[in-house]
Amino acid sequence: MEERLIWRKQDIALRRAPFILSDEMRQRAEQILPRAADAVRKAGSRV
Amino acid sequence: MPEHAATVTELDQKERAALNFFREYEEDVQHILRNPRLLADTEESGCFEVFIGHLDHALATSALSREGLLFHGMNRDIAHNFLFMLDVKETGGEGGVFTGLIPHLIRDPGYTLFSPDPDVVLRKLPGVEQETRVIVAYMSHPDDPAVVLDEQVLYPRNATWVTTGATTVRWDGTPVVIIGIEMAGSGEA
Secondary structure (H helix, E strand, O other), X not given: OHHHHEEOHHHOXXXXXXXXXXXXXXXXXXXXXXXXXXXXXXXXXXX | OOOOOEOOOOOOHHHHHHHHHHHHHXXXXXXXXXXXXXXXXXXXXXXXXXXXXXXHHHHHOOOEOOOOEEEEEEOHHHHHHHHHHHOOOOOOOOOXXXXXXXXXXXXXXXEEEEXXXXXXXXXXXXXXXXXXXXXXXXXXXXXXXXXXXXXXXXXXXXXXXXXXXXXXXXXXXXXEEEEEEEEEEOOOO
């Protein structure tokens, strides 16, 4: 069932965005990515 | 139940049935949505459209109760090309957060499912030992149109996601690149 959590090449289309990131999006990424990294690191320590 | 408990009490019987059908036949449903010609001009196409209509409505009338981190994986047949497009280096170690990347759009004609547990995603990502894994991370918004389904979170079909940044980390010794994403749009084709 977890295969539904994985994008394969044929599942999606990728293209360059026709815009630049807003400051709000950039700031949000700066907040979210360290939290995501912590979550992955902690998950790895449980393995 | 994940912390993103969704409001599903408003769903009617047909919408609940559609969610149960999706739970059972997710792979087939996604395959058809991503390859719509498969069902074009067939007897089943009408029933499929009705089913999808109920599922779309179920999502449109649901909402997450709070924000939370969600994860989705990139298969190895696309992961390295994806990093090349974003100009993200596979450093193999732990790094800082980069938000100066040229943003890219990811469009999925199917429904997007996330897990709140990155371990669930990473364990299912194929790859040889020590090969860099690539996952995306999304921070859900309260009121996002989404439904919790079997410990996962289901988002609308035809969603377009925009990449916002990247960081690298190690998961049990395996290098992982995490790409931040935001929803840039969703809806019917």
